[in-house]
Amino acid sequence: MLSFVPRPVIRVAAVALLVYAFLLPNLVQPYTIRVAATILVFTVFATGLNLILGFTGLLSFGHAAMFGAGAYISARLMLDTGMPLALVILVAVGGSAVFGLLVGLTSWRVGGDYLALITLGVGQIFYLYLNNANEVTGGATGLPGIPAGTFFGWDLSSIENVYLFILVATLVATGFAWLIGRSFLGRSFLAIREDEVIARAHGINVPLTKVVVFGIGSGIAGLAGVLQVLLLGFVGPATFTVDQSILVVEIVLIGGMATTFGPLLGSVLVIGSTEYLRSLADYRSMIFGALIVLILLWKPGGLVQILGIGDTRAGRFRSPFSLFRRTGSRPAAVEPVAEPPAPRAVPEEVRS
Amino acid sequence: MDLLQQIINGLTIGSVYALVAIGFSVVYGALGLVNFAHGDILMAGTFVTYGLYSGLHVPIVLAAVAGILAGIVLAGVVEEIAVRPVLKAHLLIPMMTTLGMGLIIRNVVELKYGSGTLPFPSFAGSGFYTVGDLKIAKAAIATLLVAILTLVVFAAFLRYTKAGFAIRVVAQDMTAARLMGVPVNRTIMAVYGAGGALGVIGGLLYANTLEVVYLGMGFPILLKGFAAAIVGGIGNLQGALLGGLILGILEATVGPSAGSYRDAIAFVLLIAILLVRPAGLLGARVQERV
Numbered sequence: 001m002l003s004f005v006p007r008p009v010i011r012v013a014a015v016a017l018l019v020y021a022f023l024l025p026n027l028v029q030p031y032t033i034r035v036a037a038t039i040l041v042f043t044v045f046a047t048g049l050n051l052i053l054g055f056t057g058l059l060s061f062g063h064a065a066m067f068g069a070g071a072y073i074s075a076r077l078m079l080d081t082g083m084p085l086a087l088v089i090l091v092a093v094g095g096s097a098v099f100g101l102l103v104g105l106t107s108w109r110v111g112g113d114y115l116a117l118i119t120l121g122v123g124q125i126f127y128l129y130l131n132n133a134n135e136v137t138g139g140a141t142g143l144p145g146i147p148a149g150t151f152f153g154w155d156l157s158s159i160e161n162v163y164l165f166i167l168v169a170t171l172v173a174t175g176f177a178w179l180i181g182r183s184f185l186g187r188s189f190l191a192i193r194e195d196e197v198i199a200r201a202h203g204i205n206v207p208l209t210k211v212v213v214f215g216i217g218s219g220i221a222g223l224a225g226v227l228q229v230l231l232l233g234f235v236g237p238a239t240f241t242v243d244q245s246i247l248v249v250e251i252v253l254i255g256g257m258a259t260t261f262g263p264l265l266g267s268v269l270v271i272g273s274t275e276y277l278r279s280l281a282d283y284r285s286m287i288f289g290a291l292i293v294l295i296l297l298w299k300p301g302g303l304v305q306i307l308g309i310g311d312t313r314a315g316r317f318r319s320p321f322s323l324f325r326r327t328g329s330r331p332a333a334v335e336p337v338a339e340p341p342a343p344r345a346v347p348e349e350v351r352s
Numbered sequence: 353m354d355l356l357q358q359i360i361n362g363l364t365i366g367s368v369y370a371l372v373a374i375g376f377s378v379v380y381g382a383l384g385l386v387n388f389a390h391g392d393i394l395m396a397g398t399f400v401t402y403g404l405y406s407g408l409h410v411p412i413v414l415a416a417v418a419g420i421l422a423g424i425v426l427a428g429v430v431e432e433i434a435v436r437p438v439l440k441a442h443l444l445i446p447m448m449t450t451l452g453m454g455l456i457i458r459n460v461v462e463l464k465y466g467s468g469t470l471p472f473p474s475f476a477g478s479g480f481y482t483v484g485d486l487k488i489a490k491a492a493i494a495t496l497l498v499a500i501l502t503l504v505v506f507a508a509f510l511r512y513t514k515a516g517f518a519i520r521v522v523a524q525d526m527t528a529a530r531l532m533g534v535p536v537n538r539t540i541m542a543v544y545g546a547g548g549a550l551g552v553i554g555g556l557l558y559a560n561t562l563e564v565v566y567l568g569m570g571f572p573i574l575l576k577g578f579a580a581a582i583v584g585g586i587g588n589l590q591g592a593l594l595g596g597l598i599l600g601i602l603e604a605t606v607g608p609s610a611g612s613y614r615d616a617i618a619f620v621l622l623i624a625i626l627l628v629r630p631a632g633l634l635g636a637r638v639q640e641r642v
Contacts, residue, residue, distance in 0.1 A: 053444075057443075057444050106623060106626065106627065109630045113380075113386045116386060116447075117578050117579065117622065118619075118623060118626065120575060121575070121579075121619030124615060125613075128612060132611075132612045193442070193444075249448075250455075253452075282462075283459065285455040286455065286456050288452075288455060290452065291452075292448060292455070293433065293449045293452040293453060293456075296445050296449045297434075297437055297449065
């Protein structure tokens with residue numbers, strides 16, 4: 001859509017947008033700042049899932065549990081100890097990463113579709129735990145009145161400062177994901193997504209890489225959880241339901257899988273429309289559902305591909321969507337018989 | 353006697369899980385794809401029956417048939433719109449499109465019926481049969497009978513009809529099936545239709561057992577059906593049956609002592625099975641094809 005715009009213009013616009021984002025607290029109402037901060041929190045959350053779902057092609061439907069782990073760990077620490085915020089963030093991110101590693105371990109023996117179910121189950125069990133372990137999590141009422149922190153002397157009690165902190169954290173998380181995407185690790189993720197057997201044949205330790213991506217993606221989601229606690233000053237189980245996990249899957253799919261800016265664009269659209277188009281609230285999941293179907297049928301790169309802001313130059317790493325088709329686009333040397341693809345391993349037969 | 357009572361309760365709900373699991377398994381076995389709209393399709397079909405039966409006072413048998421037909425049509429539509437065009441794309445894509453279709457279906461039902469819990473009059477009537485010390489609800493007997501009948505009919509369909517044979521052939525090797533002149537596209541549609549029908553029957557029996565229908569009902573049934581399918585060995589119909597019954601009995605016997613963690617039983621069982629025997633109890637060892 002924007003492909004006719006020269007690249008330098010897009011770059012300048014991006015920088016201008018970033019400057020605007022930093023100046024936002026001085027320009028708009030507190031309500032708008034709050035919405036913007038929520039969008040950024042979900043951007044970080046979706047960035048974590050994007051590594052798992054978009055890059056590696058693993059189905060995680062329990063990502064709200066990782067988000068929640070970060071949120072509850074940080075809330076507990078901030079309520080019970082006088083730990084500095086930087087340390088709280090480290091512990092919370094580390095804690096959710098370890099949680100993610102444990103969940104990821106189940107992928108060692110089983111394939112991707114089973115993982116969808118396991119993660120759903122983990123999400124559900126986590127939600128039950130939040131509601132029932134009253135002493136730790138406050139049960140259904142949650143943990144209110146979490147004190148505002150200070151980050152190396154930066155007072156985070158006003159919404160403006162919290163917003164700026166979240167903005168910086170979002171930039172860090174996005175930059176981190178971008179770096180990973182360009183690294184050997186990120187390429188291994190994509191290779192696993194395209195074909196596990198071929199990835200293994202190229203010397204990638206497939207099971208280990210899957211566990212690692214779960215850890216990283218969960219750590220980033222845990223960071224989003226901390227940010228949400230800072231933003232709301234409260235945690236409760238209602239924010240960590242399965243619906244939330246599905247919501248973040250929607251964000252990743254709509255924004256664009258395996259892209260740097262997909263999570264941002266997706267959460268601007270999904271969260272922004274939730275906040276500002278309340279008249280459409282009744283039709284919301286229908287609209288997003290239709291959007292997912294349309295995007296995946298025609299533009300699997302999501303909004304990033306539709307807007308044409310991804311780097312799609314040939315030969316560059318950042319064009320995963322030509323890889324997304326099983327037939328046709330692979331070089332003939334790799335797959336001499338182009339048609340038809342062998343179906344994935346299925347059990348021998350459906351016995352009656 | 354108490355244990356026996358609970359086992360009977362478990363068999364009842366387990367047979368419902370088994371139906372859903374088989375509906376799920378038949379799609380997975382044929383295409384290797386998880387149909388994430390399955391839960392929403394069965395919920396929508398159940399609501400069609402509810403609307404006709406409670407709202408328009410259509411006789412229950414007709415209403416149930418209409419609900420099942422609605423499930424078949426919906427599953428066919430999902431297949432036609434969301435799966436067929438991307439059948440050759442990365443596996444992730446057809447799964448995520450079914451998720452999107454599920455969201456749409458659920459939203460449509462929500463607009464019509466809202467998100468509250470609605471009473472679903474049990475079509476077997478209330479009341480108990482007493483056998484010795486056992487009290488068996490009429491609804492439970494109806495559920496068991498319908499579930500067993502459905503399973504037998506479906507097994508016969510797969511085994512003795514041409515369409516059933518085509519489904520088995522496509523599941524074994526889609527390419528070879530196409531070369532042998534099996535109408536693969538039509539067969540895939542039949543697979544989804546069959547899955548939808550089994551799902552709605554399961555949904556109706558679930559509603560009949562609990563005497564409620566609600567918007568979110570597709571989700572727990574789907575999860576447990578999915579779990580049952582995997583526990584038994586996905587793609588394997590006897591396995592799905594076994595998995596459903598095991599799950600139901602476990603929930604009924606261990607459930608009361610698990611308290612509010614009752615819903616976690618399915619997942620603990622599932623994770624344990626996957627770690628010990630990833631192919632499921634009756635599943636064949638999955639071969640990797642390069």
